[in-house]
Amino acid sequence: MSKTVMSVGHIDKQMSDLEEKRRNLCDHFAFVSGSDSAVAQCYLSENDWDVERALNSFFEAHMDSEFDVEEAEETKNESGTKRKELDSPATADTSGTKKLKSDKMNCIDLTADEPSCSRNVNSKESQAESNSRSQSDDGDSKLSFISWNVDGLDTINLAERARGLCSYLALYTPDVVFLQELIPAYIQYLKKRAVSYLFVEGSDDGYFTGIMLKKSRVKLLESDIISYPTTQMMRNLIVAKVTFLGRKLYLMTSHLESCKNQSEERMKQLRVVLQKIIQSPDDVTVLFGGDTNLRDSEVVKVGGLPQGVCDVWEQLGKQEHCRYTWDTKANSNKSLPYVSRCRFDRIYLRSAKTGPKFIPDHMVLVGMEKLDCSRYTSDHWGIYCTLNT
Structure with missing residues (x-):
């Protein structure tokens, strides 16, 4: 019994x-x-x-x-x-x-002509960046890039928000674009319009990250996808080995585990990223851009950034106007019952130990103008940044 x-x-x-x-x-x-x-x-x-x-x-x-x-x-x-x-x-x-x-x-070449998309971009912002854009287009040694979680998982006004991203790519013509929360339909949409870019994708299913490389300035040598063994959210790290005007670069992007209760997993993933950065050859500059979901206390808990690796926002003087990339006080795309202001999106740089150095030059947040649909391109602001040599 x-x-x-x-x-x-x-x-x-x-x-x-x-x-x-x-x-x-x-x-x-x-x-x-x-x-x-x-x-x-x-x-x-x-x-x-x-x-x-x-x-x-x-x-x-x-x-x-x-x-x-x-x-x-x-x-x-x-x-x-x-x-x-x-x-x-x-x-x-x-x-x-x-x-x-x-x-x-x-097909639209975003480095030559602006796409037919809703361009509610502030004219002052356009004027402020015109010098750096013209320098980049003229073929100088300045490296420009954008890192942006485009929130492809949000189905509301998705096509118009994708057009908004195209507008910013046409405006800034970055050499490199780090993207997070892509979905297959979104990346196919971009490929039809950004014909002057080569795409490196972290997956072709579900949602994933990607890197866009301007073909005229950045040459892809090889790429690798590094899995996070214990992720519950299909997260990984993309490493694209490239040359930029003859200089060796490793470009990395990732979307670290989301939510406050995933702190331990997120720190595990950060350790993987930092390990890959410091293990890179001495003659290679390493640039990481992505949605880290990090809190400053978590960076401290993993021992801080390794010697030689800098947080570009901190390196540029911790400018307040670039601090919050996830800001529900200013960005109304998400209807949340609370205000959250966080620096989730971060840029890490390790210059090559030999040869010319890449030095942080300029940073600004993008995507802060509402589109015709009265929503923003994403619930995150994007980061536009330039590096000098």
Whole structure:
């Protein structure tokens, strides 16, 4: 009789553990996808409670449709305004010069022409950066880059916010772009417009990070994806080995584990990043940009930054206007019942120990102008930065 009771008790414990595990999976799915527990349970149960498969299924169902509508609208607009040009292989302008029809009418070189997207970018900001942009375009040795969590998991106004990102890329024409929270549809959208960039992606499923390299200035040698063994949120580290105007660079980006209760995992991931930085060859400059989700106390707990590695924001004097990259006081994309102001997005630099040094020159936050949809490009501000040699 006692054996029967123990057996029933054991079964009850197993069922309780299973329910708890599935509740946690639902919570994780809801957090990542921005949905609720009912949606989470539906997708998870349909995918045998495999969270990665369930998230992929969710993104395919919800995200592609956003960009399909966008593409349909653009096609309709182009067919009305460019029908004559498309009907013939060549047309003549008033000077008699022939204009050849492009085979890639939907592709836009962001370093040459600005895309047809909603450009609510402040003119003062444009003037303030015009000098650094023109210097970069002229081919000098200054390295420019943007790091931005673009919040591709937020389905609201997704296509218009992606156009907003294109506007900023056209405005700043950075040599390198570090992106976090990409989804497959979002990256495909960018590839159609940013034809002057080469893309290095951390994955092609779910949500992931990526690096964009301006082809005319940055040459990719090889890339690597380093997994975080204990991540619960599909996080990893991308390392792109490149040359920039003949100088060796390792470019790194990551999206470290989110949420306050994931501090231990986040610090494990930070240790991996810092280890990769300090193990890089002496003749290589290492540049990391990403959404670290870090609190300053966590950096202290891992022993601080290694010798020779600097936090670029700190190196530039801890300018207050660049401090908060996640700021619910100023950014209204997320409807939260509290105010949170954090420096989640960070830039780390380790200059080569031999040869010319890269020195932090300038930093500014971008994406602080509302789009036509009355929302910002992302719930994070982006970081635009330049390095001198």
